[in-house]
Amino acid sequence: MYKNLVTRRTLLGAAVASGCGPVWAAATALRPTRVAWVYVSPVTDAGWTHQHELARQEVARTLGAAVHTTAVASVPEGPDAERVLRDLARQGNQMIFTTSFGYMEPVLRVAREFPQVRFEALTGLRRAPNVATANVRYYEGRYLAGIAAARMSRTGLAGYVAGFPIPEVLQGINAFALGMRSVHPHARVQVVWLNGWFDPAREREAATTLMNQGADVLAFHTGSDAVAVAAQQRGRLVVAYHSDMRRVAPDAQIVAVTHWWGRYEVARVRALRGGIWRSQDSSLGVHEGAVRVGDFGRRVPVSVQQEVLRRQAELAAGRLQPFAGPLVSSTGRRVLAAGQRLTEPQVQQMNWLVQGVQAPPWGR
Structure with missing residues (x-):
């Protein structure tokens, strides 16, 4: 259904983010703004890239003929990403959304060569005058999913298939474990590292290993639905990630943690067209x-559904903090005292695992 290169034409609503002022904005308003997306994996029916493709479609649908969108899928992190970004800039794209952490260095290099192009590094950490960053507080959803997982687990042991041990992933593992232990104090989370984002065969293999070790609930931070499929076939339970996966795991899925980038991306394209785009760092959550x-x-x-939704409302209102003390690391180190909470910068620098998580070392 999807090709490696997807193009669409679209319309504009209001102005909300660029950096070249009203003269540039007036000229831009007369022609479609060219916007491109770069995806780290194929566009499938569910998962990380699927959610970003939905956001691209929302930009196209909302802004109509005022925007021309392009997406390039299956771009490896590293030299290939730099080549693709450079090609997209040369093709006249005025804004480029990159959708993987490993694109950060290629983005910064290409951005220096094309100062007139605006780059949106989604999950990036480093900015430049023409590079903005944005990330989602995924860990908020993970904490809530941990509550559901603990309520449904018979063994108190969850398996977790994880891509890379970067802060974003560590935050999710820790929040999931804390959510579980908030209702099941002795719950444990067993982690397998893949050192890759999208590899359905290895994701499935890791899920099988965890189930063989006794995990009756699975969670994952990878790009496909392979873990959900494995749980369905083995009669275990799973927390879907990125997308609703009941289509492939109708009996296994407990709950889904889904991500919605469209609102942010529409606003940033409007800002570009309105001449008010600025480099910024955005943190988006529940x-x-x-x-x-x-x-x-x-x-x-x-009863479990109501509990999770009630806690979600508390989190949205700021009454629930996933990383509130006391916090102890998996090595027994006291990280945070009772009555305190981690600041967002501390969360974003996270390089440790919480008590109750078992994972292979990752060479820190």
Whole structure:
């Protein structure tokens, strides 16, 4: 259904983010703004890239004929990404969204060569005058999913298939474990590192290993639905990630943690067209509608669903903090005292695992 290169034409609503002023904006308003997306994996029916493709479609649908969009899929992190970014800039794209952490260095290099192009590094950490960064507080959804997982688990042991041990992933693992232990104090989370984002065969193999070790609930931070499929076939439970996966795991799915980038991206393209785009760092979560927990499976009792949704409302209102003390690391080190909470910069620098998580070392 999708090709490696996807193009669409689209319309504009209002102005909301660029950096070249009203003269540039007036000229831009007379012609379509060219915007490109770079994806780290194929566009599939669910998963990380699927959600970014939905955002691209929302930009195209919302802004109509005022925008011309292009997407390039299956671009490896590294030299290939730099080549693709340079090609997209030379083709006249005025804004480029990159959708993987490993694109950060290529973005910064290409951005220096094309100062007139605006880059949106989604999950990036480093900015430049023409490079903005944005990330989602995925860990908020993970904490809520941990509550559901603990309520549904019979063994208190969850398996977690994880891509890379970067802060974004460590935050999710820790929040998931803390959510579980908030209702099941002795719950444990067993982690397998893949050192890759999208490899369905290896994702499935890791899930099988964890189930063989006794995990009756699975979670994952990878790009496909392979873990959900494996849980369905083995009669285990799974927390879907990025997308609702009940299509492939109708009995296994407990809940889905889904991500919604469209609102942010529409605003940034409008800002570019309005001449008010600025380099900034954005943090989006449950409150902003970028993270949502729901899509409960048919085996989940209403009482559990209501509990999770109630806690989600508390989190959105700021009354629930996933990383509140006391916090102890998996090595027994006291990280945070009772009555304190981690600041967002501390969360974004996270390089440790919480008590109750078992994972292979990653060479820190």
